[in-house]
Amino acid sequence: MARPREFNERMVLDAIRNTFWDRGYAATSVDDLVRATGLGKGSLYGAFGSKREMFVRALREYCEGGLAYAERKMIGEDAGTLRRMRGYARGMVELIARRRGCLLAKAIAELGGENGDVDAIVGNFYRRYENIFVRAIRQSQRAGEIGTDTDARRRARLLVAVMRGIESMGKGGVPAATLRGITDNALAFTEGRPA
Numbered sequence: 001m002a003r004p005r006e007f008n009e010r011m012v013l014d015a016i017r018n019t020f021w022d023r024g025y026a027a028t029s030v031d032d033l034v035r036a037t038g039l040g041k042g043s044l045y046g047a048f049g050s051k052r053e054m055f056v057r058a059l060r061e062y063c064e065g066g067l068a069y070a071e072r073k074m075i076g077e078d079a080g081t082l083r084r085m086r087g088y089a090r091g092m093v094e095l096i097a098r099r100r101g102c103l104l105a106k107a108i109a110e111l112g113g114e115n116g117d118v119d120a121i122v123g124n125f126y127r128r129y130e131n132i133f134v135r136a137i138r139q140s141q142r143a144g145e146i147g148t149d150t151d152a153r154r155r156a157r158l159l160v161a162v163m164r165g166i167e168s169m170g171k172g173g174v175p176a177a178t179l180r181g182i183t184d185n186a187l188a189f190t191e192g193r194p195a
Helices: 009-023 029-035 041-048 053-072 080-099 103-111 116-142 152-171 174-190
Strands: none
Touching: 009 029, 009 041, 009 053, 009 103, 029 041, 029 053, 029 152, 041 053, 041 174, 053 080, 053 103, 053 116, 080 116, 080 174, 103 116, 116 152, 152 174
């Protein structure tokens, strides 16, 4: 009979994710994960698999959290969607200004094109992220906030590129005020106003 687990799985998964988030995949050793979680190697491997499996799970959960946050912030009643989109974009700038970078960006930089699991997670994230923006733009069009002559898919792709780009710029030290201006200009363009 297997012994019941004697640890809080959510706390351990958070520790695993945060370790990879701080250090990246290659720079994180199994010993780092052991120290971060307080579990022995046998328990860690037994519960969560190999280092690669732990990273894939951490990345998948990170992406799911980001998608849920974007949807929660932008999708709702048609009226007010544009205000919610602006709030989401500005909120992301504030997060970028005070956090340690992006686990997704680190995964792409280290493992993009070399790891089928990571590539699948990244591809899935970008498709779904774009679709959230498409939904938001279409809601805003129905509410009369954005003109219907605007192609929602094309504008959504632009906004995805802007949001992912400001992540890198912020990590590179670009001031938050500049990042806010970039997102404001991208949203003005989406509305059909001069940027």
